[in-house]
Amino acid sequence: MQPSLRLGLAGLGTVGASVVRLLNKHSKDLAVRCGRPIVLRGVSARDRTRDRGIDIGNVNWFQDPVKLAMDPGIDVFVELMGGSSGPAEDAVRAALETGKHVVTANKALLARHGNDLARLAERKGVSLNFEAAVAGGIPVIKTLREALAGNSVSRVAGILNGTCNYILTRMEAEDMSFGECLKEAQRLGYAEADPTFDVGGFDAAHKLALLTSLAFGSEIDVDSIYIEGIERITLADIEAADELGYRLKLLGIAERTESGIEQRVHPTMVPKASAIARIDGVLNAVAIDGDFVGRLMLVGPGAGGDATASSVVGDIADIARGTALAMMGRPSEHLEPYRPAGVRAHKGGYYVRLSVFDRPGALAAIASRMAEKGISLESIVQRRRAPHAAVVGTQAPAEPQSIIMITYETTEAAVREALDLIRDDGHVADAPQFIRIEAL
CATH class of the missing domain: 3.30.70.260 (ACT domain)
Incomplete structure (x- = not known):
């Protein structure tokens, strides 16, 4: 068996703590599957005294995540802090610069700096894996990057934010206003105290930007996405949709057209008979149209500690096995500049x-x-x-x-x-x- 793969983990929130529990619970099975043990050598978080329900007493503690990222005692830096800049960006760059593989769940960081970070990872000959950054436990990154390598993808569309899907589902099922549903989502922990990032469509846009690059071989361009949230959706719209044979969903949609690529996030009416109309609550779903495979629909938990940890550890296992792929499925030099589509007729009216x-x-x-x-x-x-x-x-x-x-x-x-x-x-x-x- 090969030597251990040594991890440094920054961020011990819900997802980080779940990653530690998963690694502990399945350590023997992971070693067999990957051909080498996977061990946690260092961690970093804001509060060392907080009880997270995990045993990290024998793991080195780093107050500064950048120092953890540069520590010669680790092979892989796992970034679960969040944020498009600041400590997360600094630590990821430091890890890559010092030849460490990186696994991250940070869609905001990659939507803003993914092009540059991908080039840096390639120069250093290391992996930058991010399955958990999009759709939580759904393996959509692996599907686009690996399983559909033999297809030309024409469209990616999906429910990419569980908070919005939960709110729209409750509005329809219980005749509740947007404001009432939002308060309930906050009480249950599905929505943040400041829910703008979710209900305004920005979270879904960050995820869509990554899916677009993977699907169409273009550089990431989150600023070109048309974004509209669900704040203006009323019960009158929910009721009208029902009477007309539709359901309301917040969708992220990316399509390849003759004039370029179209990216948009907005509330959408979808026929009740469609598969995506039946996805309720906090679940996510992604539909992918390929020229040879036809349409695939991936459905599952889009958030939550355990589901997201599953994707994080899947990325770590790939590195342990020696599986190395370019971040966007092809070398950065072969990514085309993003070219937005021209104005065209909307097919659905x-x-x-x-x-x-x-x-x-x-x-x-x-x-x-x-x-x-x-x-x-x-x-x-x-x-x-x-x-x-x-x-x-x-x-x-x-x-x-x-x-x-x-x-x-x-x-x-x-x-x-x-x-x-x-x-x-x-x-x-x-x-x-x-x-x-x-x-x-």
Whole structure:
């Protein structure tokens, strides 16, 4: 049997503690599978006194993660601190510079600095593995980087944030508002005290940027992703989607087109009969379209200590076996500069909800504005509200009525321009709501 593979682990939060427990529980089996023992030699965390429910009494403690990363007593640096810069970036760079392999779950770091870090790892002849950075316990990185090496991928789409999926699922199932569901998600630990990173779509965008590079052989470009969160989704949208035969999901979608690559994160209406519509709660799902394999759907826990630790240790096992691949599945010199796609028709059309003043000619004027921008309407539904009781001697004011339109294929630019004109005409009481429809 080969000599031990020595680990240094920075970050002993939920995931880090689970990694230690996994390594301890399966140490013998891992040694057999990998042909060598895997041992933890050093750890680093903010608070040494905290009880994490793990035994690290015989492991060297490093207050500074950079010093741990540079320690000659380790072969692999495992970064589980998080953050796109600061100690995490400094420690990962130090580990690579000193010839250490790196395993990380840090999607924010790689979305911002992955191109540079991949080149550094290649220059030093070491691995930079990151299975746990996307979709938790789902082996989507390995699938794209290894299993689908013989395919040309045309699209990657998925539910990449469990918090958003949990909120949308609860809104539909229990007729709860977005605010109520968010509070419940925070209480259960699914959402942070400041949930912006999750519900605003930014977490999903970081993950999508990595999937895009793997799928299409392009450099990582998180800044080119169109991002829209779920904050404006209301019960009216959930109910309308249900009546129209759809469910609402926050999706990350990357597609290769003739003019370039399209990357977007946004709420999406998907047909109830589609596989991705059935993914509920905190689960993640990723659909991959390959020219030879067809469509694959990977489903599983997208977060959580044990599920994420499973992916981390899988990356460590690859290094122990001597499996070495370029970070993005091909050498950095062969990654093409990211080229954004031009404006094109959205294949699934759009759902549009307007709060329209109830007066003669308003609906005709709205339809005219849509036609003016070349938008064909598949359906128009008016959902009338019950009027308030009139005060004696007065006439109750006409309340705005909810108008729902489903468009045929069109461009987002055309929809936005039409809605701007409709708003300027003074026919709507609130900001229009529009949501893409995807036939996944």
